Amino acid sequence: MFNRTKNLQLSTIKQIELRASRYPDCVSLAQGVPSFDTPNCIKRRVEKALKRGVVAKYSLSPGLPELRELIEVELAKENMFYDWQNEIIITAGTIEGITATILAITEPGDEIIIPEPTYTSYREVIALAGCKSIFVPLNEEKGWSFELGSYEKAITPKTKAIFYCNPNNPTGTLYAKKQLLGLARLAEKYNLFLISDEVYKDFIYGPGRGFFSLAEIPELRKRLIRIYGFSKAYAMTGWRIGYLHSDESIVGEILKVHDCLVTCAPVISQYAAMGALEMGESDIKKFNLIYEQRRELICSRLDRLKHIFSYVKPESSYYVFPKIKINNPDSWKFALDLLDNIQVAIVPGIAFGPNGEGHVRMSFGRNEKDITEAFNRMEGYFKKIK
Numbered sequence: 001m002f003n004r005t006k007n008l009q010l011s012t013i014k015q016i017e018l019r020a021s022r023y024p025d026c027v028s029l030a031q032g033v034p035s036f037d038t039p040n041c042i043k044r045r046v047e048k049a050l051k052r053g054v055v056a057k058y059s060l061s062p063g064l065p066e067l068r069e070l071i072e073v074e075l076a077k078e079n080m081f082y083d084w085q086n087e088i089i090i091t092a093g094t095i096e097g098i099t100a101t102i103l104a105i106t107e108p109g110d111e112i113i114i115p116e117p118t119y120t121s122y123r124e125v126i127a128l129a130g131c132k133s134i135f136v137p138l139n140e141e142k143g144w145s146f147e148l149g150s151y152e153k154a155i156t157p158k159t160k161a162i163f164y165c166n167p168n169n170p171t172g173t174l175y176a177k178k179q180l181l182g183l184a185r186l187a188e189k190y191n192l193f194l195i196s197d198e199v200y201k202d203f204i205y206g207p208g209r210g211f212f213s214l215a216e217i218p219e220l221r222k223r224l225i226r227i228y229g230f231s232k233a234y235a236m237t238g239w240r241i242g243y244l245h246s247d248e249s250i251v252g253e254i255l256k257v258h259d260c261l262v263t264c265a266p267v268i269s270q271y272a273a274m275g276a277l278e279m280g281e282s283d284i285k286k287f288n289l290i291y292e293q294r295r296e297l298i299c300s301r302l303d304r305l306k307h308i309f310s311y312v313k314p315e316s317s318y319y320v321f322p323k324i325k326i327n328n329p330d331s332w333k334f335a336l337d338l339l340d341n342i343q344v345a346i347v348p349g350i351a352f353g354p355n356g357e358g359h360v361r362m363s364f365g366r367n368e369k370d371i372t373e374a375f376n377r378m379e380g381y382f383k384k385i386k
Contacts, residue, residue: 007127011120012351016335020345027374028345028366032169032319035367036235038272039283045275046268055268061259062251063090063243064270070277071243079216080226086248089258090265090273093240094199094229095121100257101225101244102129102161105193110160112195115146116353117321119169119197123353131160137355140323143312144173148182155186161193162186166213167200170321170352170361172314174204177212184214187223194224199242200317202233202284205292209315221247225254232318232365233284234276241269291318294364294371301375308382318365321349321356329358342377 013031020026049055062068068084075082082088091097098121106112108130114122116135123133134154138144151162162183166175187194194214201211215226229242242265244254295313298320302309311322324334331348338344349359364371 004128008124011124013120013347016339016345016347019336020339020343023339023343026339026343026345027370027377029362029364029371029374030345030347032232032363032365033237034232034235034287034318034365035370036287038235038239039276039280041279041283042234042236042272042275045278046272049268049271055271057267059090059264059267059270061264062088062255063265064267064274067270067274067277068243070274071245074277075215075245078213080213080245081218082221082245083248087251088243088245089251089255090270091227091229091242091244091258092262092265092269093231094197094227094242095125096240096258096262096265097227097229097242097244098122098195098197099125099128100254100261101195101227102126102131102163103257104254105225105250106131106160109158111156111158112160113151113154113162114353115164115168117144117168117170117349117356117359118353119165120351122163122165126163132158134159135353135355138168138171138173140312144168144171144321146175146179148179148186151183151186155190155192159190159192161195163195163197165197165199167198167204167316169200169317170319170347170349170356170359171312172317172319172321173312174209174211174315180212180214184217184220187220192223194220196224196226198226199229199232201228203288203291203318204316205288205295206315215245222249225250230273230276233287234280235283235287236269236272236276239266239269239272241265241273243273291364294318294366294368295320297368298362298364298371298375301371304375305379305382308378318363320362320364321352321359322362323359324349331357331360335360338378338381342381344374344377 072084309322349356
């Protein structure tokens with residue numbers, strides 16, 4: 001009984017947030033929820049759809065045609081050329097797109113290579129499909145970069161795909177074009193799929209830093225599935241809306257699974273996504289500037305706790321992944337001690353894979369007041385237990 005789910009576990013992030021909900025005065029830097037409200041331009045687009053009475057019925061399974069057309073135009077601006085009619089699916093958030101993709105391209109017993117630390121839910125989705133996650137550690141000493149030789153060594157006859165998030169969650173690493181092209185060469189050499197989760201691509205910090213996606217290379221379209229969501233960039237985590245795109249031959253198979261899982265993405269959220277693409281660019285720029293300021297704030301507060309933490313400054317996303325500088329640190333115990341003693345919620349690093357142990361993830365998606373209060377409490381706590 002429950003054989004399919006007995007080896008799954010509720011996301012560690014959700015476990016921490018559930019436990020944190022017991023404490024009315026808890027300050028959370030755990031779950032990656034933007035502090036901002038959904039922009040007004042998006043709300044207005046939804047209000048118009050509600051008044052027109054067009055949100056109460058299903059859309060086509062791949063999504064509203066007008067939204068897919070908008071996405072085709074947006075992709076073309078980024079040198080990605082995909083046909084809205086056959087190569088784009090609107091999904092109920094990125095995780096539904098990831099789930100549908102993995103269920104479509106794999107068979108039970110397949111292996112999927114993942115650079116880690118990485119987002120907690122990936123391995124659960126892979127396990128749900130009856131497949132195995134093969135973790136390849138990122139190199140913290142080199143800014144959480146990856147080494148291609150490690151990936152090639154991890155490839156076996158059972159390997160079906162390489163699955164990565166760029167920018168990385170939890171480290172905030174932005175993978176270089178050269179590194180990604182190396183992955184592409186491996187995928188071609190060993191006939192593998194590439195799954196690219198790019199939900200944090202809009203938040204990149206520092207002068208001269210640009211974002212590169214393998215979806216810009218036409219020759220990869222028959223092995224690459226790119227997944228994106230509106231949750232982070234447009235402060236829309238509750239709307240559960242995203243999209244994926246790939247070659248028609250792949251999307252046609254993913255669509256079958258997508259239809260089984262959700263029929264279609266929530267129609268009201270599809271109209272919200274249209275508002276985001278039509279009018280939300282200025283809000284992204286505003287959010288980006290604020291997140292960059294918060295990155296400086298959280299790093300400055302970590303610098304005041306150098307006896308407790310060391311860290312690699314994040315280049316993107318809104319997370320920092322500091323290392324705990326005590327002997328044999330148990331990240332679960334460390335996180336629970338902070339939560340139960342001073343009501344500060346952070347995510348234990350072991351949640352993101354074996355290479356994450358000895359670290360914790362902190363989100364600067366939360367507002368400045370919460371970041372400041374969390375670190376005030378931590379400073380006081382660490383003084384007492386010194």
